[in-house]
Amino acid sequence: MLATKDRRIEQLEAQVSELKGLLAQALRRIAELERQVAQNSQNSSRPPSSDGPGVVRRAKGPSGKKPGGQKGHKGHHRVMVSPERVNATQEVKPSTCRKCQQRLEGEDSRPQRHQVVEVPPLTAQVSEYRLHRLACGHCGARTRAALPKEVPSTCFGPNLTALLAFMTGRMRLSKREAREFLVEALGVSVSVGSISAVEGRASAALSNVYQQAEAFVRTQPWVNMDETGWRQRRRRAWLWVRATRKVSVFRVASTRSKSEAQGQLGEDFRGVAITDRFAGYSWVAPAQRQVCWAHLARDFQSLSQEQGLAGLVGQALVAQTSALFHAWGRYKSGRLNAWNVGLKLAPIKKRMRAFLELGAALDPGRASRQCSALLKLWPALWRFTRLDGVEPTNNKAERDLRLAVLWRKGSFGTHSPQGSRFTERLLTVTASLRAQGRSVLTFLREAMSAALQGKPTPSLLPVEA
16 A cells, blocks of 8 residues: 555656656746747847837937937038030020119129039930841852941840849849830830840849959958848748958858858958858858957847846846947047057956856856857957957948848849849949949940950959959
């Protein structure tokens, strides 16, 4: 009888132990789900567009100011074009005095200038080449004339090809919208399929330009790198960007992986990669990497919302990150020199490490894992203090990716590898020329003309390179 009771007690104790384990597991799962529900653009990498109505956005400036330009703000006014660019000039003189009505004569040495900018009625210029076929009086063979070398074999000239590539690749118009513009504004009849063919020719003309930009980026002392989701043939893909100060290169790839990152940077990469903490960049040595502090700030904000000591550690890390950005902002605005900003960052760096070590020593959990991982990446947190040009954030790559995100929202990706190549090359040209202050449409015209004539394409690289 006692033996039976003992076995029953052991069974009940085992069941209680099992239930306690299940309860602990359920509580951890609930806590994780609550953390995910509480995520927003301020404590995670989620975009602001995903925030719910209860999320209070941080003010982007001092409160109490009226919209528009503030007192003391230097105004922006339309600058008149130079006299050599004026197409027609008309001298307008008063005929009589406004007071006594007497006749006026003479010249004003400094007349008031008023310029009116107008666009003439748009119309496409159509050139027809009549290729004659003549019979030889000696042998009777008939020979048809060939097109001149400067004439394209297609129906669209280099300027129209450049304009179409600009509309779909830079202005992000759909093919149907581009077709509507050509019909309405220029009187050019074109099919959607023809626009796709034009994009293909434009992409081919930019092939060497793209390869040149890729080779340039791999030799730079630092490169910002990031990636975002894409669709190709309705399948999951990824759009990567490698951004330097003046040249950015985009690439559509089927994977988001370590091997893809290695292939894009090159396994012999010797510069500094500015990235987020995505594991695909783990092959880069911490001494050659700068981890984005904007991402860390959101991670610390999320950690500060934890309960207990983990939340206190998170709050301390948030405070130190704010101090870091404040000091760096003063340096970028010229209020601190390199020596003084180093003095400001030294105690921040010391306190940051102490708080990370405290967090790593906590009971096993998200806080301890996160802090331990950052301690392993410690040199990558401070590379920006040792190499000129390296920023503490990956904002350059993220700004360039916004162009691609807007394109994706309108097109839902690409429908073929050829379409992906067009996207890569047009985004590369657009982002790079914008950074250099150069005209995208002018560059496309030059590239299309060079391709037609078999001449070298224009360079995408900055002049100082």
